[in-house]
Amino acid sequence: MGVQAALEAHLKSGLTTVARCWGIERTDGCKFGFTDHDLDLSFEGHVFKAQTGLTSTALEQSTGLSVDNTEAMGALSDASVSDADIEAGRFDQAQVFCWLVNWSDVSERTLMFRGTIGELRRAGGAFHAELRGLTEALNRPLGRVFQKPCTAVLGDSCCGFDLTSTGYSDLRPVDDVSENRIFRWRNLSGFAPGWFERGRLTVQSGDAKGLKQTIKQDRIEGEIRIIELWEPIRASITSDDQVLLEAGCDKRHTTCRFKFNNILNFQGFPDIPGEDWMMSYPRQAGENSGGSLR
Incomplete structure (x- = not known):
């Protein structure tokens, strides 16, 4: 019997022993676990601590490209989520997982939510974290932008430059x-x-x-x-x-060529005509180069 099938059979039995477990993994690799059960639970590389004060509102899920979202609330504590770490931004864009688990047999569980922390606010010794589902990324505009400056981020896969090179x-x-x-x-x-x-x-x-x-x-x-x-x-x-x-990059063609020697990966269009190109007109002398009209 599969994991979810076993949990479904447990839920249909009429006598259930289920709890919610929340896992948080920050971008620096630190992991945190919370559960509303009265004993610690452990699975998926997380230790879910009991009575850590984390609760959540109902999870709103929808079809299409609408964003699944919910909110988690918990107590600020130096042992888990501290005010100093929130202020420093260590929980920004942290990965969040929520499981429904049979606490008497943690192998019977199902992942109910996966996403990231959005807006995070704190007051009165507690924190409120907006949780955004995976469909949030689908609402971001994609596609190639045609402009003179480079559109890549220095050192990313499009740029391809190795910032660990000597001198950078x-x-x-x-x-x-x-x-x-x-x-x-x-x-x-x-x-x-x-x-x-x-x-x-x-x-x-x-x-x-x-x-x-x-x-x-x-x-x-x-x-x-x-x-x-x-x-x-x-x-x-x-x-x-x-x-x-x-080292920094100002996205210019000459900077990519002479500072980084990376012109083959330049992601801009330095020769694209300017906006006044639409107002140019034929003439016998000079060049229609796309530059400013004089």
Whole structure:
């Protein structure tokens, strides 16, 4: 008898021993488990802790491309979901699973929901997490965009560039940081000014390990190299925490060619005509190149 068939037979028996189990897997690999049963349960690589205060509203499921959704509510606790981790964004886009399980035989179970955490809010020592189903991804626009700048993300499968190549990343301890957003080094040399602009800073150690932000500016003032982020890292950063700096790309054809030597994978159309091309007219001299009309 299959797993679901066994659970169905159990439910039809009239005397049931079922519970709900919620599994959360963050993007950094950390796993959390919750159950409304009064004893801990374990399966699928999760340990579901009893009496952890997680409950959920009814699951709304629909056909077509409508988004399945529900909401989970639980207590904030340093032992499970902490206020600091939510503030740092560690639960953003975390994977969520919900099983209906026979707690007397956990092999009899069925997966009722799978999705990601959407909006996450907290108040009064509790958190409320909006859970979005797998059909959420189908509502995103897809297709090729025809534009002059490159549409790829530096280092992704379309770009194909290896950011671990020598000269395109730098791992070093923090010298000085203010507002968790502005980093300063005295000995950060060997890179042209603006080399890391539009790149990424990832914290490799300390309380903020695993958190990352996009670099807004990379400038030199005297002997000081200043790396400024668009938004602050949402966790404590101290001197000597290790950070990884990755080179940035402004999506231009010349940058792809001369900075990264990756022109074969350029995903833009640098010679596409501009908007004023529609107003061009025949003439005997000059070129209709798609440039500005003079």
